[in-house]
Amino acid sequence: xxxxxxxxxxxxxKNQLFKWLLLLLLPLIFISIIAGYILANHFTNxxxxxxxxxxxxxxxxxxxxxxxxxxxxxxxIAKDLLEFDxxxxxxxRIIGPNGDLASSNASLPLPNKYPKADKxxxxxTSLDDEDLRVIIYALPKIxxxxxxxxxxxxxxxxxxxxxxxxIILSLLLPQLLIGLLVGALLFFGIKRGLMPLEKLKAELxxxxxxxxxxxxxxxxxxxxxxxxxxxxxxxxxxxNNIAKQQRFIADASHQLRTPLxxxxxxxxxxxxxxxxxxxxxxxxxINVASGNLSHLVNQLLSLTKAEPSGSVFLETESLNLSQLAxxxxxxxxxxxxxxNIDLGFTATDKTLLIKGNAVLLRELINNxxxxxxxxxxxxxxxxxxxKQENKHIFLTVxxxxxxIAADQxxxxxxxxxxxxxxxxxxCGLGLTIVQEIAxxxxxxxxxxxxxxxxxxxxxxxxxxxx
Amino acid sequence: xxxxxxxxxxxxxxxxxxxxIQSGYxxxxxxxxxxxxxxxxxxxFDLVVLDLGLPKLGGFEVLKRLRSRGxxxxxxxxxxxxxxxxxxxxxxxxxxxxxxxxFNLAELEARVRALIRRxxxxxxxxxxxxxxxxxxxxxxxxxxxxxxxxSARELAVLEVLMLKxxxxxxxxxxxxxLCNFDADISDNALEVYLHRLRKKLEHTDINIRTIxxxxxxxxxxxxxxxx
Numbered sequence: 001x002x003x004x005x006x007x008x009x010x011x012x013x014k015n016q017l018f019k020w021l022l023l024l025l026l027p028l029i030f031i032s033i034i035a036g037y038i039l040a041n042h043f044t045n046x047x048x049x050x051x052x053x054x055x056x057x058x059x060x061x062x063x064x065x066x067x068x069x070x071x072x073x074x075x076x077i078a079k080d081l082l083e084f085d086x087x088x089x090x091x092x093r094i095i096g097p098n099g100d101l102a103s104s105n106a107s108l109p110l111p112n113k114y115p116k117a118d119k120x121x122x123x124x125t126s127l128d129d130e131d132l133r134v135i136i137y138a139l140p141k142i143x144x145x146x147x148x149x150x151x152x153x154x155x156x157x158x159x160x161x162x163x164x165x166x167i168i169l170s171l172l173l174p175q176l177l178i179g180l181l182v183g184a185l186l187f188f189g190i191k192r193g194l195m196p197l198e199k200l201k202a203e204l205x206x207x208x209x210x211x212x213x214x215x216x217x218x219x220x221x222x223x224x225x226x227x228x229x230x231x232x233x234x235x236x237x238x239x240n241n242i243a244k245q246q247r248f249i250a251d252a253s254h255q256l257r258t259p260l261x262x263x264x265x266x267x268x269x270x271x272x273x274x275x276x277x278x279x280x281x282x283x284x285x286i287n288v289a290s291g292n293l294s295h296l297v298n299q300l301l302s303l304t305k306a307e308p309s310g311s312v313f314l315e316t317e318s319l320n321l322s323q324l325a326x327x328x329x330x331x332x333x334x335x336x337x338x339x340n341i342d343l344g345f346t347a348t349d350k351t352l353l354i355k356g357n358a359v360l361l362r363e364l365i366n367n368x369x370x371x372x373x374x375x376x377x378x379x380x381x382x383x384x385x386x387k388q389e390n391k392h393i394f395l396t397v398x399x400x401x402x403x404i405a406a407d408q409x410x411x412x413x414x415x416x417x418x419x420x421x422x423x424x425x426x427c428g429l430g431l432t433i434v435q436e437i438a439x440x441x442x443x444x445x446x447x448x449x450x451x452x453x454x455x456x457x458x459x460x461x462x463x464x465x466x
Numbered sequence: 467x468x469x470x471x472x473x474x475x476x477x478x479x480x481x482x483x484x485x486x487i488q489s490g491y492x493x494x495x496x497x498x499x500x501x502x503x504x505x506x507x508x509x510x511f512d513l514v515v516l517d518l519g520l521p522k523l524g525g526f527e528v529l530k531r532l533r534s535r536g537x538x539x540x541x542x543x544x545x546x547x548x549x550x551x552x553x554x555x556x557x558x559x560x561x562x563x564x565x566x567x568x569f570n571l572a573e574l575e576a577r578v579r580a581l582i583r584r585x586x587x588x589x590x591x592x593x594x595x596x597x598x599x600x601x602x603x604x605x606x607x608x609x610x611x612x613x614x615x616x617s618a619r620e621l622a623v624l625e626v627l628m629l630k631x632x633x634x635x636x637x638x639x640x641x642x643x644l645c646n647f648d649a650d651i652s653d654n655a656l657e658v659y660l661h662r663l664r665k666k667l668e669h670t671d672i673n674i675r676t677i678x679x680x681x682x683x684x685x686x687x688x689x690x691x692x693x
C-alpha cells in the first residue's frame with residue numbers, strides 16, 4: 001500500500017493544490033463520461049432508428065390492402081436486401097388481424113402495447129440472448145373497417161454500440177489530455193511561483209544568528225508580502241528589546257561604578273591611616289556606601305522584574321488592593337518613626353478589588369512610600385490612601401516634604417534621575433519602577449505638587465474589578 | 467555554644483566567623499556542600515548558618531540530608547536569592563529562619579541568639595520587650611519581675627501587641643483575638659481596653675503608639691525620639 005502520507009505530506013501547498021485539482025477533476029471527468037455516453041447513445045439511436053423507420057415504410061409499401069385477403073409482396077431478393085447488414089442481424093414481422101402475414105426466420109417478440117394507426121414507436125427487447133431495437137409501425141387506415149396491421153423491424157445493436165463508443169472515445173481522450181496538461185502546468189506554475197520562498201529560506205539560513213535586520217521582500221509574491229512584513233515587525237521588536245536590555249545592563253554597570261569607587265577609595269584610605277578615629281570614619285563611610293550599593297542592586301532587580309521584557313507572562317489575579325496597601329504601609333511604620341515621620345493610612349473601603357500581580361504591586365507601594373520618606377523632613381507627615389470613584393480605584397501617597405517643581409515632574413520618572421541639590425541617598429530608580437509596574441497594570445501615575453517645599457501627592461489610578 | 471558556618475564566599479565567611487567569635491561562640495567553617503554534609507553527619511552543633519549557593523552540593527540538599535537524619539539543629543539560611551518560592555521551599559525543607567544578603571550584622575546576631583535560645587528551651591512561651599515579660603502559657607504579664615494586674619481581655623490585647631512587637635498590630639488582629647471571649651467587641655470597647663492598658667503601663671519603659679489608619683505599635687520608650 002503506497003504510503004500516501006509520506007509521499008504527499010499534508011503541509012505542502014503544491015501537493016494540496018494538486019490534491020484539490022484531482023478531487024475536482026475526477027468527478028467532472030466522471031460526469032462528462034456519463035453525459036457523453038448518454039448523448040452518444042441518443043444520437044446514435046436517432047440515426048439508426050431513422051433507418052429502421054425507412055425499412056418499415058418500405059415494407060408497408062409491399063402490403064396490398066385492396067384484395068379481400070391481405071397480401072404481402074415480398075420476393076426473396078427483397079427479403080435478402082432487407083436482412084443484409086454487415087454488423088447486425090435484422091428481423092422483420094408483419095402482423096395482420098389473423099396473425100403473421102410475413103416474418104423473418106426468428107420471430108420478433110411483441111411489445112406490451114400497440115401504436116395507433118399511422119403511429120409508431122421504438123422499443124427494446126431481446127432474441128436469442130441478443131439485445132434488439134425494434135420499431136413497431138401501425139399502418140394508416142385508408143378504409144373504415146380496415147383491421148390493424150403492424151409492421152415490426154428490429155436489429156441487434158452492434159452498430160450502435162460501436163458508434164457510441166467511438167463518439168465517447170473521441171470526446172474523452174482530448175478531455176483527459178487537457179486535464180492532465182492543466183494539472184501539470186499548475187503544478188509547475190506553482191513550483192515556479194514559490195521559488196522566491198526557497199530563495200528567502202536559503203537567505204535566512206545563511207544569516208548570522210545576531211543579524212536581526214529586516215528581510216528583503218521586494219521579489220516575493222504579493223500574497224506573501226503581508227506575512228513577510230509582519231515577520232520584519234517581529235524582528236524589529238526583538239531587536240528593540242535586546243537593545244533595551246543591553247542599554248539597561250550598560251546603565252546599571254555605570255551606576256554601580258561610582259559607589260564602588262567610593263568604597264575602594266575609603267578602604268584604601270583606611271589602610272593608610274594610623275589614627276583610629278580617621279580609620280573609624282573611613283569604615284563608617286564604607287558601611288554607608290555598601291548600604292547604598294545593596295539598595296541599588298535591589299532596585300535594579302525590581303526594575304527588571306517590572307519591565308515587560310523581564311517576565312513575558314504576568315500572572316495576575318483578583319486582589320484586594322485596599323488590604324495590600326494597608327499591610328504594606330504597616331511594614332514601613334517603624335522605619336518612618338526612625339526619621340520621626342508620622343506614617344498613616346486611610347481607606348474608604350476595606351475591600352477594593354483590582355486585577356493585578358501582588359508581588360509587583362507591593363513593590364510599587366514600597367517604592368512610593370520609600371520615596372515619600374526619603375524626601376520628607378524630620379517630623380513630617382505621610383499618608384497612604386485608597387478610594388474608589390466610579391470605575392476607578394485611586395491609590396495615593398501624600399507627603400509634606402520637599403515637593404517637586406513643575407518642570408521636574410516628568411523627569412523624575414526617568415532612570416537614575418535624582419532631583420538636583422538633594423543629598424538624598426536614593427538611586428533614582430524608585431519612580432521608574434513605579435511607572436513600569438503601573439504600565440503593566442494599565443494604570444496611570446500622576447504627580448501633584450504645589451512646588452518646592454510644599455509636599456507632593458502621588459496618585460496611581462487603576463481600573464476597578466467589577 | 468558551637469556554630470557551623472557553611473559559606474563559599476571567603477570574605478563573607480571570614481566576616482561571619484569573626485563576628486560570631488566576638489559574641490562568644492565556637493565556630494567551624496565549611497566552604498562547600500559536600501564537606502558540610504560529611505561534617506554534619508558526625509558533629510553536633512547548636513546552630514547552622516547555611517548559604518544556599520554552594521559548590522559540590524547545594525544548600526537545599528545539605529538541609530534535606532540533615533533533616534532526614536533526624537537532626538533538630540536550628541538552621542538559618544543565608545542567600546542572595548530572596549524570591550518567595552525559595553523562602554517557602556527553605557522553610558518547608560526544615561529551615562528555621564531565612565535571611566537575605568546583604569544583611570545587617572546586628573540583625574544576623576539577633577536572629578542567631580533567638581534561634582539558639584529556641585533550640586535550648588524547646589518552645590519558649592515567654593515573650594519580652596524591654597522590661598516587660600509575657601508568659602503566654604500561664605497568662606501572666608510582668609514588668610521588671612513585678613506582676614501586672616491585667617484583666618483577661620487586657621491580656622489578650624497585650625498578647626497581640628507583644629507578638630507583633632516592632633511591627634504594627636492592626637485593630638482587626640486584636641478584635642479577632644478578643645472574640646474568643648463571649649460577646650461581640652466593638653471598636654469603642656477596644657479603645658477602652660487600650661486606654662486601660664496604657665494607664666497600667668505608664669510607669670514602665672513600654673509605650674503603645676497609635677498609628678493612623680493602621681493600628682497600634684508596642685515600643686520601648688527609650689528608642690522613641692517623639693512621644
